[in-house]
Amino acid sequence: MMMAFALSMTANAQLLRTTVAQGEIEGVEQSGFALYKAIPYAEPPVGDLRWKAPVPKKPWKGVYKAEQWGARPPQPTDPNQNGNEIPMSEDCLYLSVMTPAKSATEKLPVFVMIHGGGFTTGSYSGTQESFVREGIIYVSIEYRLGVLGFMAHPELAKESERGISGNYGMMDQVLALRWIHDNISAFGGDPDKVTIAGESAGGISVSILCASPLCRGLFRAAISESGSSFWPVADKRGGNTAMCRAKAAEQTGADVQKRLGKKNIKQLRKVPFQTLLDSCRMEQFWPVVDGYVITDDQYKLYEAGQYNDVDVIIGTNSDEGSMFSRPMPVEVYRQQAKQVYGDWADRLMEIYPATNEQEVYFAMSDIFRDGSFAWGTYAWANLQSKTGKGRVYMYYFDQDSENTILRSFKGGASHVAEMPFIYGYKFGSGKMTDTEHRMLDIMSQYWINFTKTGDPNGGTLPYWTTYCQGAPTVMVIRNGFHLDKVQNQPQMDFFEEFFKSRR
Numbered sequence: 001m002m003m004a005f006a007l008s009m010t011a012n013a014q015l016l017r018t019t020v021a022q023g024e025i026e027g028v029e030q031s032g033f034a035l036y037k038a039i040p041y042a043e044p045p046v047g048d049l050r051w052k053a054p055v056p057k058k059p060w061k062g063v064y065k066a067e068q069w070g071a072r073p074p075q076p077t078d079p080n081q082n083g084n085e086i087p088m089s090e091d092c093l094y095l096s097v098m099t100p101a102k103s104a105t106e107k108l109p110v111f112v113m114i115h116g117g118g119f120t121t122g123s124y125s126g127t128q129e130s131f132v133r134e135g136i137i138y139v140s141i142e143y144r145l146g147v148l149g150f151m152a153h154p155e156l157a158k159e160s161e162r163g164i165s166g167n168y169g170m171m172d173q174v175l176a177l178r179w180i181h182d183n184i185s186a187f188g189g190d191p192d193k194v195t196i197a198g199e200s201a202g203g204i205s206v207s208i209l210c211a212s213p214l215c216r217g218l219f220r221a222a223i224s225e226s227g228s229s230f231w232p233v234a235d236k237r238g239g240n241t242a243m244c245r246a247k248a249a250e251q252t253g254a255d256v257q258k259r260l261g262k263k264n265i266k267q268l269r270k271v272p273f274q275t276l277l278d279s280c281r282m283e284q285f286w287p288v289v290d291g292y293v294i295t296d297d298q299y300k301l302y303e304a305g306q307y308n309d310v311d312v313i314i315g316t317n318s319d320e321g322s323m324f325s326r327p328m329p330v331e332v333y334r335q336q337a338k339q340v341y342g343d344w345a346d347r348l349m350e351i352y353p354a355t356n357e358q359e360v361y362f363a364m365s366d367i368f369r370d371g372s373f374a375w376g377t378y379a380w381a382n383l384q385s386k387t388g389k390g391r392v393y394m395y396y397f398d399q400d401s402e403n404t405i406l407r408s409f410k411g412g413a414s415h416v417a418e419m420p421f422i423y424g425y426k427f428g429s430g431k432m433t434d435t436e437h438r439m440l441d442i443m444s445q446y447w448i449n450f451t452k453t454g455d456p457n458g459g460t461l462p463y464w465t466t467y468c469q470g471a472p473t474v475m476v477i478r479n480g481f482h483l484d485k486v487q488n489q490p491q492m493d494f495f496e497e498f499f500k501s502r503r
Contacts, residue, residue: 033132038070040070041176043057045091074088076277090148093144096127096139098128099187108188109195112194114206117200117201127140150167159265166288173209180194204229206227208293210312224314230299230376234248311393317369325364375492395477401432403431439477445461472485
């Protein structure tokens with residue numbers, strides 16, 4: 001009897017029921033914490049709400065049971081993403097909350113994860129108990145993807161009171177953050193202590209949100225792993241060299257309508273989502289500069305100090321591009337370089353030389369690393385450290401490990417390789433050396449400290465100084481931690497000049 005009573009007290013100590021703006025809600029106990037798996041922050045974007053800004057969730061009657069994970073957004077199959085066992089549905093605008101709070105009065109810091117997947121795949125499902133054990137509330141949000149999340153179309157622009165279309169997935173993220181700000185206190189959280197974080201497309205999302213006026217006051221800190229959005233603005237993305245204007249992106253939506261033989265958006269809204277998935281290259285659909293969510297060239301916004309000036313951790317990996325590149329003949333490499341970089345192609349190939357297919361693969365990998373990931377992070381660090389007051393912490397992850405999705409052929413760190421060292425994820429074989437386990441302890445603690453205070457430092461951790469251009473202030477992570485100058489500086493200089501020429 002005494003044991004049963006003790007177990008009952010343990011379960012009841014968790015904040016398993018609370019009240020949000022929409023009504024009472026109940027979660028489940030997991031590992032001694034309260035977990036709310038599927039909180040609807042918006043009305044299902046189905047029927048007439050397909051390709052419209054998200055509508056805040058209306059009040060519900062009774063107690064809402066947030067016991068099961070919500071559906072994944074419609075997406076192609078991706079074996080590397082979590083949540084593949086969860087069904088797909090357009091009714092996907094959910095977020096999860098895992099809280100260590102025992103009452104709604106604790107004012108705990110909040111970590112909000114925005115998943116990656118190229119704005120094409122991914123799921124918000126999953127928890128981060130290592131953070132929760134440290135007194136942090138872990139939140140993960142879902143948003144619309146691909147053609148359903150980012151298709152611009154001239155008829156959709158006419159429907160909109162702002163005359164814009166596209167960016168529905170980004171508007172989902174903004175509404176989710178607003179919901180969190182307004183309701184996280186019900187879970188023991190402090191709305192003034194919210195940190196947003198993401199990797200890859202999640203990191204790009206974080207970058208966009210840091211510059212969006214719609215997010216003012218919704219978070220105090222941000223973490224972007226392998227993601228930024230500082231490209232110039234143009235009518236085409238052009239091989240990750242520009243952000244597309246919404247007006248120009250409308251042609252892709254018109255092409256979808258023509259391909260499916262539909263007369264108008266009304267008919268297109270009735271097309272089953274699987275038909276849309278089957279008929280579209282999902283990677284065609286991406287955030288666009290619409291003057292509302294994304295107001296302008298982010299580089300220019302940061303030059304002018306027009307952004308949400310918060311503390312940031314930003315960084316990239318040493319072999320990011322290997323996952324996105326393939327060997328090819330040298331002549332094809334030269335042709336592609338000319339096509340994308342024009343008059344800059346010869347200089348590009350001097351910096352990224354190749355004389356055979358294997359060297360082409362390495363060169364293409366490095367170009368993708370620098371043009372799509374590293375330069376944007378470099379620009380972000382330089383601009384915010386000059387025009388802002390928020391602290392900037394920059395890292396360069398260079399650890400080769402068996403515990404990664406796709407190991408680097410060069411012995412560096414491929415895309416996603418840093419995530420097991422922060423969140424403890426298991427990829428590949430899942431094996432980590434003793435040194436790597438210690439690195440996981442340190443890197444994870446940096447993220448935890450930053451979420452709590454805006455500063456990753458504390459205790460006996462290797463000291464991480466704020467970024468200063470030209471100084472050894474980048475945390476280089478390989479078999480340990482040390483501060484150094486920006487890596488691959490000549491490549492950064494090239495892309496700085498190239499992108500400047502495109503503005």
